[in-house]
Amino acid sequence: MTVTIYGIKTCDTCRKAMKAIPNAEFRDIRAEPLKPEERAEFLAAFGDALINRASTTWRGLDETARSQSPDGLLAEHPALMKRPVIRADDKIYLGWKADVQTALGLG
Numbered sequence: 001m002t003v004t005i006y007g008i009k010t011c012d013t014c015r016k017a018m019k020a021i022p023n024a025e026f027r028d029i030r031a032e033p034l035k036p037e038e039r040a041e042f043l044a045a046f047g048d049a050l051i052n053r054a055s056t057t058w059r060g061l062d063e064t065a066r067s068q069s070p071d072g073l074l075a076e077h078p079a080l081m082k083r084p085v086i087r088a089d090d091k092i093y094l095g096w097k098a099d100v101q102t103a104l105g106l107g
Helices: 012-020 036-050 070-076 098-103
Strands: 003-007 025-028 085-088 091-094
Touching: 003 012, 036 070, 036 085, 036 091, 091 098
Parallel strands: 003 025
Antiparallel strands: 003 085, 085 091
């Protein structure tokens, strides 16, 4: 199984996922932001759930910035993405809760 974890290297949840899947490729979305087609794919799969509205980045945005489309928000502020997004072969998962771990055969 080929696994890619999209996240931020300083994110504790991403670190937990990387530790549990040591052979996974990690992609820091701050250093290498999502391409437009990746954002479109993730938004198609998760919709607005992809935007982390509990983040410090979100709280720092004014109302005008918050009213942008989810795609526009993620293009401008990659850290707004809820993390991690995990691509395992042809499936993608959001977060690192028990259901995702079980789906990946880790729970």
